[in-house]
Amino acid sequence: MKKKYSPIKSVLGEIFPLHRTLASNDMERAFEIIGSYLPAPAKYTIETYAPGTQVWTWRVPEKYVVQEAYLETESAHGAGRSERILDFNDNPLHLVSYSLPVDIVLSWDELEPHLHFSEKRPAAIPWEFRYYERDWGFCLAKEQFDRLPRDKNYHAVIRSEFVTDAKQGFRVASAVVRPMGDVSKDVGEFLVLSHLCHPMQANDDASGVAVEVEVARRLAENPLPAGSMNVRFWFGPETIGTVAWLAHNEDLIPNLRGGMFIDSVGNQNSLALQRTRQHTHLLDRISCHVMKKHFGEFRQGEFAQVAPNDERVINGPGVNVPCVSLSRFPYPEYHTSDDNLDIIHEELLVETADIAEEIIRIYSSNYTPKRTFRGPVFLSGYGLWVDWRENWALNRAIEKIMMRFEGQHTIFDIAEQVGLDYWTVRDYVEKFRAKGFVNPLPILFEGEIA
Numbered sequence: 001m002k003k004k005y006s007p008i009k010s011v012l013g014e015i016f017p018l019h020r021t022l023a024s025n026d027m028e029r030a031f032e033i034i035g036s037y038l039p040a041p042a043k044y045t046i047e048t049y050a051p052g053t054q055v056w057t058w059r060v061p062e063k064y065v066v067q068e069a070y071l072e073t074e075s076a077h078g079a080g081r082s083e084r085i086l087d088f089n090d091n092p093l094h095l096v097s098y099s100l101p102v103d104i105v106l107s108w109d110e111l112e113p114h115l116h117f118s119e120k121r122p123a124a125i126p127w128e129f130r131y132y133e134r135d136w137g138f139c140l141a142k143e144q145f146d147r148l149p150r151d152k153n154y155h156a157v158i159r160s161e162f163v164t165d166a167k168q169g170f171r172v173a174s175a176v177v178r179p180m181g182d183v184s185k186d187v188g189e190f191l192v193l194s195h196l197c198h199p200m201q202a203n204d205d206a207s208g209v210a211v212e213v214e215v216a217r218r219l220a221e222n223p224l225p226a227g228s229m230n231v232r233f234w235f236g237p238e239t240i241g242t243v244a245w246l247a248h249n250e251d252l253i254p255n256l257r258g259g260m261f262i263d264s265v266g267n268q269n270s271l272a273l274q275r276t277r278q279h280t281h282l283l284d285r286i287s288c289h290v291m292k293k294h295f296g297e298f299r300q301g302e303f304a305q306v307a308p309n310d311e312r313v314i315n316g317p318g319v320n321v322p323c324v325s326l327s328r329f330p331y332p333e334y335h336t337s338d339d340n341l342d343i344i345h346e347e348l349l350v351e352t353a354d355i356a357e358e359i360i361r362i363y364s365s366n367y368t369p370k371r372t373f374r375g376p377v378f379l380s381g382y383g384l385w386v387d388w389r390e391n392w393a394l395n396r397a398i399e400k401i402m403m404r405f406e407g408q409h410t411i412f413d414i415a416e417q418v419g420l421d422y423w424t425v426r427d428y429v430e431k432f433r434a435k436g437f438v439n440p441l442p443i444l445f446e447g448e449i450a
Contacts, residue, residue: 008353009346011037012210012266016202016341019092022131022237023051023063023170030196031173034235037213039220042175042233047248050166055247056318058240060170061098061131063163069095071138074105074155082155085148086140092199093337096137097129101160108150117142124336127201172236172245177219179364181226187442189230189252190364191259191321192216192356193310197237201339203331205309207266207349209235214353215360225430227440229257229364242313257443258283258363259314259323263307265352266344269328272299274306276322277315282443283322283363286412289422290358294351321447324359326352362412362422369414369429369438370407377402382435386428393420394428401425405438 014033018026035044049055051062069088086094096116114137118126122142130137136158176189192215194208216233224231236245246253258281265271273291275284279302291298304312307329315323328348333339379385379398388395397418404414415425432438 008210008214008349009344011213012202012206012344013341015209016206017200019199020197021064021097021199022061022197022240025065027196028171031171034173034209034213038175039217041220042177042216044173044175046171046173048169048171049244049248050169051164055244058243060244061240063168063170064098065161065163066095067159069158069160072155074153086138091125091337093125093127093139095158096139097199098131098134099136099158099160100134102136102156102158105153105155107153111154111156114138115140115145117145118336121336121338124338127198127335170244172241174232174234175216177216177231179224179226179228183230187227187229188255188257188445189232190360191232191234191256191314192262192360193234193242193259194262195238195241195310196235200337202341202344203264203266203339204334205263207264207344208262211262211265211349211353211356215357218357224361225365227367231360231364239310239313242310246313246319253319253447254445254449256321256447257445259311259321260356260359261309261311261323261325262352262356263309263325263327264329264331265327266349267328267331268345268348269331270299271352271355272301272306272327272329274301274325274327275303276324277303277320278322279303281322282410282412283324286363287324287359290355294355319447326356365426366410366412366443368407368410368441369405370441371405371438373437377437384431394424401428407441
């Protein structure tokens with residue numbers, strides 16, 4: 001049953017406490033929660049891939065199931081009363097993600113290499129993982145680590161399982177929101193991504209998921225104009241998720257026209273734009289335009305230099321579809337238990353959604369007008385004349401706009417060149433299109449097909 005739309009922070013609050021790792025029972029629960037918040041018209045699909053499957057140079061990881069995990073003291077001879085030091089059931093961050101199963105008694109010297117803490121945030125539990133270099137370990141606050149007795153033995157118990165059953169495999173999800181009217185396959189899709197695999201982390205990146213859901217809701221309620229791109233919203237584990245998804249859906253790559261990654265956007269820091277690998281792409285220019293419109297001066301950085309994430313797959317070797325990212329990285333609570341709901345500011349999530357939505361609306365509705373007429377158009381004869389008393393700026397720009405219908409300039413280019421708002425120019429060009437005086441040429445695929 002679909003939930004009624006609630007404030008943007010609600011979906012974040014539901015998925016935050018879950019043990020979300022590459023593949024887990026709570027990861028599956030998170031996908032269900034996201035689906036319950038997405039608008040009904042969005043075609044939400046969850047895909048499952050068999051563990052061990054080769055996906056380009058990677059392999060699909062196993063599902064990770066934890067029955068219990070704890071650390072307790074034990075007397076040197078196994079007698080006496082034990083004390084529970086930490087427990088996975090109290091906080092999943094206590095367990096290093098993808099830890100191997102153990103049931104062993106160790107001295108302090110044997111145990112210490114398996115304990116992890118944060119020097120920078122001594123009261124917080126860090127998040128550690130061993131996805132591909134298998135080991136085991138526990139995480140705790142530095143303050144608790146310092147208090148542990150060095151003269152005792154410790155009993156470490158991790159009852160974990162690496163499930164290889166294909167039906168319980170590795171999952172990703174996506175939802176497609178369509179524009180008004182029929183969709184031309186030549187127009188393609190815009191891809192929006194955030195990752196879901198960080199247990200008990202609110203900002204990284206449950207905040208990005210919440211913003212994605214909000215933007216999807218807005219585009220479903222107020223669809224893009226007819227002839228615009230589809231917008232696909234993607235959710236899954238970081239890096240290996242997009243690798244596995246693209247490896248299983250290579251036919252979708254030529255349909256991708258651009259992308260946006262949204263990560264760590266609820267904390268109190270300025271919003272930063274990370275540019276595409278191409279750096280001066282149309283998507284960069286539109287993103288800079290929107291950021292400048294909202295903030296004036298704004299923070300920006302080169303590709304994969306602000307908060308490197310899945311754009312390295314989408315905009316990386318063999319795919320190279322232009323992809324920007326929005327984030328408020330860095331922040332001091334990163335990868336610790338301090339990354340919780342207390343540091344999330346709902347107004348900053350909404351601000352991010354506003355920016356993301358505007359970039360997506362402009363880029364996805366943009367096209368290149370190509371004239372079908374000769375000579376200056378008889379404007380008043382076709383209802384295309386603009387009364388200078390009603391819109392002086394547009395009246396003075398008409399000739400400049402028509403001169404750019406040669407199939408070389410997108411609507412956004414034209415708007416920049418004549419100094420007018422994008423939507424003002426687009427609405428006017430659409431009147432020429434309705435009369436058959438221009439044909440819309442779509443934004444071309446600029447990635448790579450291996």
